[in-house]
Amino acid sequence: MIQEVILVNEQDEAIGTMEKLAVHLHPQLHRAFSVFIFNTKGEMLLQQRAFHKYHSGGLWTNACCGHPSPELDNTAAAALKRLGEEMGMQSPLTYGFHFIYKAAVGNGLIEHELDHVFFATTDQMPQPNKDEVAAYQYMSINKLQQDVAENSALYTEWFKIILDKVLNFFENNQTQFATISS
DSSP, X not given: OOOEEEEEOTTOOEEEXXXXXXXXXXXXXXXXXXEEEEOTTSOEEEEEEOTTSSSSTTOEEESEEEOOOSTTOOHHHHHHHHHHHHHOOOOOOEEEEEEEEEEEEETTEEEEEEEEEEXXXXXXXXXXXXXXXXXEEEEOHHHHHHHHHXXXXXXXXXXXXXXXXXXXXXXXXXXXXXXXOO
8 A cells, every 4th residue: 555645845734745655765845743652650652663664663762653644634633543553542642843854764765854743641551563563661751861872773863853852842841741750
């Protein structure tokens, strides 16, 4: 099955579609989402991507990521659906922010995304889809920051880019996300 993604301009206005692999071979700005899950201890849920993924296989990253499809062009709904598909979790998501990034992700592929970032706090345990996820773990923010600094090669490129943005967002929105701590 050929999956298409939504091409966008820098204002997140849809300007067309493109096949998912082609958009990573010939980088075009496209819409994406990233979901960050925290438990009530303030630990972040990480997933290790399945080793057979066409890029970044076996690397650790946030709870889930994806692209809304032209058929489901509602980014929040697409993020919630993907969280269920990858991690077997259903939790209300809160929109945080969006940003644009471009990064090489291996195998000659480049991500160029306008990424919408969503958050949830839940103690629901993941039931990961083994076709998508090799393993998962919860990690404290301090330990995570230390591990990313010491073992950078074990993490996806987008996660290394987004982590500081997520932590800065929480620092500036502490009343909304009081359970997230170092």
